[in-house]
Amino acid sequence: MARNRPPKQQRPKALPPKGFRDYFGPEVAERNAMLAQITEVYHRYGFDALESAAVETVEALGKFLPDVDRPNEGVFAWQDEDDAWMALRYDLTAPLARVYAQFRNDLPSPYRRYAMGPVWRNEKPGPGRYRQFYQCDADTVGAPSVAADAEICMMLSDTLETVGIPRGDYIVRVNNRKVLNGVLEAMNVTDAAQQADVLRTIDKFDKVGEDGVRQLLGRGRLDASGAYIDGVGLSDDQAEPVLAFLTSKAADAAKTLANLRDAVGGSDTGLVGINELETIGDLMAAGGYGAKRVDIDPSVVRGLGYYTGPVYEAELTFEILDDKGRKRQFGSVAGGGRYDDLVKRFTGQAVPATGVSIGVDRLLAALREKGRMNSTAQGPVVVTVMDRNRLGDYQAMVAELRSAGIRAEMYMGNPKNFGNQLKYADKRESPVAVIEGGDEHANGVVQIKDLALGARLSAEIETAEEWKAQPAQMEIKRGDLVAEVRKMIARNAEQG
Amino acid sequence: MARNRPPKQQRPKALPPKGFRDYFGPEVAERNAMLAQITEVYHRYGFDALESAAVETVEALGKFLPDVDRPNEGVFAWQDEDDAWMALRYDLTAPLARVYAQFRNDLPSPYRRYAMGPVWRNEKPGPGRYRQFYQCDADTVGAPSVAADAEICMMLSDTLETVGIPRGDYIVRVNNRKVLNGVLEAMNVTDAAQQADVLRTIDKFDKVGEDGVRQLLGRGRLDASGAYIDGVGLSDDQAEPVLAFLTSKAADAAKTLANLRDAVGGSDTGLVGINELETIGDLMAAGGYGAKRVDIDPSVVRGLGYYTGPVYEAELTFEILDDKGRKRQFGSVAGGGRYDDLVKRFTGQAVPATGVSIGVDRLLAALREKGRMNSTAQGPVVVTVMDRNRLGDYQAMVAELRSAGIRAEMYMGNPKNFGNQLKYADKRESPVAVIEGGDEHANGVVQIKDLALGARLSAEIETAEEWKAQPAQMEIKRGDLVAEVRKMIARNAEQG
Numbered sequence: 001m002a003r004n005r006p007p008k009q010q011r012p013k014a015l016p017p018k019g020f021r022d023y024f025g026p027e028v029a030e031r032n033a034m035l036a037q038i039t040e041v042y043h044r045y046g047f048d049a050l051e052s053a054a055v056e057t058v059e060a061l062g063k064f065l066p067d068v069d070r071p072n073e074g075v076f077a078w079q080d081e082d083d084a085w086m087a088l089r090y091d092l093t094a095p096l097a098r099v100y101a102q103f104r105n106d107l108p109s110p111y112r113r114y115a116m117g118p119v120w121r122n123e124k125p126g127p128g129r130y131r132q133f134y135q136c137d138a139d140t141v142g143a144p145s146v147a148a149d150a151e152i153c154m155m156l157s158d159t160l161e162t163v164g165i166p167r168g169d170y171i172v173r174v175n176n177r178k179v180l181n182g183v184l185e186a187m188n189v190t191d192a193a194q195q196a197d198v199l200r201t202i203d204k205f206d207k208v209g210e211d212g213v214r215q216l217l218g219r220g221r222l223d224a225s226g227a228y229i230d231g232v233g234l235s236d237d238q239a240e241p242v243l244a245f246l247t248s249k250a251a252d253a254a255k256t257l258a259n260l261r262d263a264v265g266g267s268d269t270g271l272v273g274i275n276e277l278e279t280i281g282d283l284m285a286a287g288g289y290g291a292k293r294v295d296i297d298p299s300v301v302r303g304l305g306y307y308t309g310p311v312y313e314a315e316l317t318f319e320i321l322d323d324k325g326r327k328r329q330f331g332s333v334a335g336g337g338r339y340d341d342l343v344k345r346f347t348g349q350a351v352p353a354t355g356v357s358i359g360v361d362r363l364l365a366a367l368r369e370k371g372r373m374n375s376t377a378q379g380p381v382v383v384t385v386m387d388r389n390r391l392g393d394y395q396a397m398v399a400e401l402r403s404a405g406i407r408a409e410m411y412m413g414n415p416k417n418f419g420n421q422l423k424y425a426d427k428r429e430s431p432v433a434v435i436e437g438g439d440e441h442a443n444g445v446v447q448i449k450d451l452a453l454g455a456r457l458s459a460e461i462e463t464a465e466e467w468k469a470q471p472a473q474m475e476i477k478r479g480d481l482v483a484e485v486r487k488m489i490a491r492n493a494e495q496g
Numbered sequence: 497m498a499r500n501r502p503p504k505q506q507r508p509k510a511l512p513p514k515g516f517r518d519y520f521g522p523e524v525a526e527r528n529a530m531l532a533q534i535t536e537v538y539h540r541y542g543f544d545a546l547e548s549a550a551v552e553t554v555e556a557l558g559k560f561l562p563d564v565d566r567p568n569e570g571v572f573a574w575q576d577e578d579d580a581w582m583a584l585r586y587d588l589t590a591p592l593a594r595v596y597a598q599f600r601n602d603l604p605s606p607y608r609r610y611a612m613g614p615v616w617r618n619e620k621p622g623p624g625r626y627r628q629f630y631q632c633d634a635d636t637v638g639a640p641s642v643a644a645d646a647e648i649c650m651m652l653s654d655t656l657e658t659v660g661i662p663r664g665d666y667i668v669r670v671n672n673r674k675v676l677n678g679v680l681e682a683m684n685v686t687d688a689a690q691q692a693d694v695l696r697t698i699d700k701f702d703k704v705g706e707d708g709v710r711q712l713l714g715r716g717r718l719d720a721s722g723a724y725i726d727g728v729g730l731s732d733d734q735a736e737p738v739l740a741f742l743t744s745k746a747a748d749a750a751k752t753l754a755n756l757r758d759a760v761g762g763s764d765t766g767l768v769g770i771n772e773l774e775t776i777g778d779l780m781a782a783g784g785y786g787a788k789r790v791d792i793d794p795s796v797v798r799g800l801g802y803y804t805g806p807v808y809e810a811e812l813t814f815e816i817l818d819d820k821g822r823k824r825q826f827g828s829v830a831g832g833g834r835y836d837d838l839v840k841r842f843t844g845q846a847v848p849a850t851g852v853s854i855g856v857d858r859l860l861a862a863l864r865e866k867g868r869m870n871s872t873a874q875g876p877v878v879v880t881v882m883d884r885n886r887l888g889d890y891q892a893m894v895a896e897l898r899s900a901g902i903r904a905e906m907y908m909g910n911p912k913n914f915g916n917q918l919k920y921a922d923k924r925e926s927p928v929a930v931i932e933g934g935d936e937h938a939n940g941v942v943q944i945k946d947l948a949l950g951a952r953l954s955a956e957i958e959t960a961e962e963w964k965a966q967p968a969q970m971e972i973k974r975g976d977l978v979a980e981v982r983k984m985i986a987r988n989a990e991q992g
Contacts, residue, residue, distance in 0.1 A: 012555040014597035014842040017582050020549035022595055028545035036532070044898050046876035046905030046924075049524035053516035053628045054550060054584075054614065055572070059508040076551070076582075078574035081618075086513050086572075088550075099518055101510035108923040110908045118550065122577075132549045143908035147887050151906070154895070279887070286888030287895035346510040380542035391643050391775070392782030399650070399783035402540050409542030410647070412606045412639035427604040428542075 019125030020132055031364060034163050035116050038136055041159045042114040047138050050113040052095040058085035060098045062345060076122045088120035092137040100141050101346035110143035139355025141342060146276045149310040149338055149354045150283040156314050156334055156356055157293045164367050169318045173297035175311045176277050177304050179245065182270015183263055186241045197232045198242065199305045205246050206301065214243060248298045253281045256296050276310060302335055309338030316366050330366050334358040379429035381408040381485055385415035386437040393441065397434060397481055404482045425451055431489050448484055449473040452492040515621030516628055527860060530659050531612050534632055537655045538610040543634050546609040548591040554581035556594045558841060572618045584616035588633040596637050597842035606639040635851025637838060642772045645806040645834055645850045646779040652810050652830055652852055653789045660863050665814045669793035671807045672773050673800050675741065678766015679759055682737045693728045694738065695801045701742050702797065710739060744794045749777045752792050772806060798831055805834030812862050826862050830854040875925035877904040877981055881911035882933040889937065893930060893977055900978045921947055927985050944980060945969040948988040
């Protein structure tokens with residue numbers, strides 16, 4: 001039999017490209033529901049939607065990702081028929097810059113816009129790291145005042161509470177790049193390369209703490225792996241203002257600001273930055289956003305290298321267990337800040353902008369962790385097919401149920417094996433199956449079967465009495481179909 | 497002065513790639529609202545969401561667009577770092593085939609799924625023809641019965657009514673490729689090339705009508721431009737069944753089916769197809785979907801070449817004026833049918849599938865045409881800045897309004913020129929401006945200005961008396977801000 005077998009045809013592999021994935025049913029619905037809630041908040045704040053295409057010219061995107069300096073890496077790009085390079089957007093800020101430059105004479109000024117959608121990164125995928133993921137951004141373009149930064153921090157606070165993170169389980173922390181610039185002035189670090197070294201060191205504050213930063217700013221440090229990391233080579237006196245800056249957080253904002261004034265010495269830039277933080281704090285208080293929701297915190301270092309003014313970050317403060325079972329805080333779900341030359345590449349003019357990006361997938365993960373995702377996943381009522389010559393009768397039942405707003409379907413597979421129909425209903429997490437054989441039809445009745453109860457009963461032996469009190473299957477009048485199915489689903493919801 | 501000017505730096509052009517466009521504010525909101533309505537219907541019918549990535553391997557996509565036969569054209573493709581080809585999806589069916597083949601052991605069978613999102617075509621753009629556009633699909637995979645086709649036709653009818661196309665303004669028309677195959681058998685046209693010629697000719701029925709098709713099936717025809725189009729070369733007798741098929745639509749379904757039986761003669765395939773149409777008609781009637789909503793219509797020819805069984809199309813029947821001011825029907829907004837080898841490329845097994853694709857942009861255009869898009873576009877209340885030292889006071893007002901669910905913002909531009917603040921409010925289509933100068937602040941009052949009324953008054957001179965009765969600007973107590981702004985917006989909505 002094995003002889004003369006025809007050559008096997010090469011079949012395509014049924015797989016997505018490496019680093020891409022599919023989202024099914026409830027995952028899609030949950031994300032859409034969360035994005036709709038965020039949209040509602042952004043809209044209430046006066047932000048307008050913008051949806052640009054997934055594709056931009058490489059020229060318009062710029063050759064650099066905002067936070068890496070490898071030219072033309074990190075994006076999916078290809079050549080047009082005219083040899084022009086096009087690429088998938090890697091974030092939502094670069095398209096905003098192009099759109100604002102293109103339509104600046106028609107758009108209101110300031111322009112508040114939000115955007116939600118996938119972005120693409122041509123990077124090595126890893127566990128939980130995909131090459132397509134959602135971003136959700138809000139930016140205010142053309143507003144020089146830090147009132148715009150304050151507004152975005154308030155909006156971030158409202159957004160988190162709206163999607164289901166309770167007050168007290170998050171904090172929006174605010175810092176300012178200008179204060180750091182003032183610190184560098186006070187340290188008399190003017191060399192650009194040395195400034196960059198200091199910034200890189202500050203970025204490690206979260207990981208190595210105060211002593212670690214002190215060592216790294218000085219002669220260096222032995223890291224956990226035993227390797228020796230060379231330091232920046234500053235004297236202890238020179239390093240002091242940076243450490244004062246990073247550790248200036250005090251019990252209240254007034255004290256924090258006083259500490260910062262010490263840290264920047266007489267630097268004008270630093271004082272401007274501190275006044276901006278003070279203004280932000282005052283606006284927060286005026287809006288009713290206390291320090292439990294939005295707080296001045298100079299230990300926020302993420303993005304300080306990239307942004308030019310206020311920097312903000314939303315952190316979830318409740319604890320979860322990590323992969324190794326250790327408790328840790330959930331951490332950051334959104335971040336942003338002020339970047340004052342959004343469209344300069346296009347127009348030559350600096351236009352101030354400030355904005356935030358929410359990590360949609362991380363925020364969804366947090367909501368699932370908190371059990372705050374009120375899953376609306378409800379399988380359909382399945383009308384089974386006992387007699388394939390009476391599809392019209394079954395179709396009529398389905399149409400009645402649907403018209404009453406009940407999710408329902410007729411079984412569409414081969415109806416021969418009735419067991420397969422119930423297996424299908426189980427797989428769909430169907431709450432109720434409807435059964436009408438010839439006898440029932442003749443008598444004007446149908447059977448309805450409580451599948452959710454059935455599943456509970458088979459899981460919980462001790463509820464055998466309940467089983468008798470609430471039989472999982474009952475006969476009802478055909479005319480009562482909608483009312484009885486609705487009752488059964490409601491009973492399920494109560495007890496489920 | 498012109499001498500020694502520094503060389504001008506080359507700036508990137510602020511334009512999207514050719515054939516791509518941006519969507520602003522209300523356009524995005526309207527589309528999202530419509531897609532949410534469609535989602536609700538699809539969900540009620542038991543369909544589950546699927547969101548695959550924008551990118552697939554070229555191997556998985558297949559080298560052909562479904563309805564053209566140019567290899568590898570029409571898609572945006574590029575090579576991965578491993579030299580593997582990837583491409584942007586050109587529709588939502590090819591990814592469904594890949595997903596179903598990949599997960600077929602875990603998915604319920606039959607699998608009902610819907611998908612919504614952008615697709616990309618590397619084709620020459622034209623007026624209203626973009627290289628990225630939305631599709632919105634629903635398919636049932638693994639259901640051989642035409643009950644699945646009937647269900648999709650009912651769902652299409654419900655969807656159109658749900659988004660705002662009234663009954664009577666649309667018709668879902670159903671045809672069947674098998675009937676056409678029966679006609680070809682009856683004509684004794686067995687040669688594949690000649691069959692393709694006949695199909696191509698049938699595709700022109702909408703344009704050239706019965707006589708045109710008769711000529712094109714025979715010796716040929718002089719077209720409107722004066723060019724002579726060669727015919728297929730069939731005799732009049734041979735051509736007759738095709739014409740009988742295309743013109744078999746009668747006053748009721750029974751008569752139409754009888755006409756079709758004549759057209760297919762004794763062909764078994766043809767009779768199977770006619771019985772399928774009859775079953776679909778019976779299921780429609782059982783579900784309460786009369787011929788005014790879903791109708792058997794053998795003159796539907798779009799897609800007959802591609803599909804293998806029932807074919808359906810939703811047409812909007814109300815008239816609009818075309819570019820030249822002539823009345824014409826709005827036309828097709830959705831189409832689909834049965835294609836019975838969805839995953840064969842991947843698995844070697846034929847799996848039956850049937851599904852529909854809604855043209856999202858055309859349906860949106862239709863709703864705008866009908867004035868059915870209840871535009872929720874409402875600009876924000878603008879709290880103006882009279883005194884930049886009291887930003888906190890203005891911020892407090894904005895926060896109060898937002899907490900009450902009113903869309904509101906503080907003016908964020910340079911507050912120096914008050915006229916610019918009102919111009920900004922106009923541009924935002926703001927309903928109300930709030931003004932609080934030093935005197936007002938001292939007296940515990942604010943001014944609120946009805947900008948919508950102001951705009952109406954300046955447009956309609958005759959309402960000068962109304963102007964006095966309803967002054968466009970009024971002084972209110974600071975404590976009444978939310979209540980009075982809400983009243984002003986409501987009055988606007990009534991009179992707007």
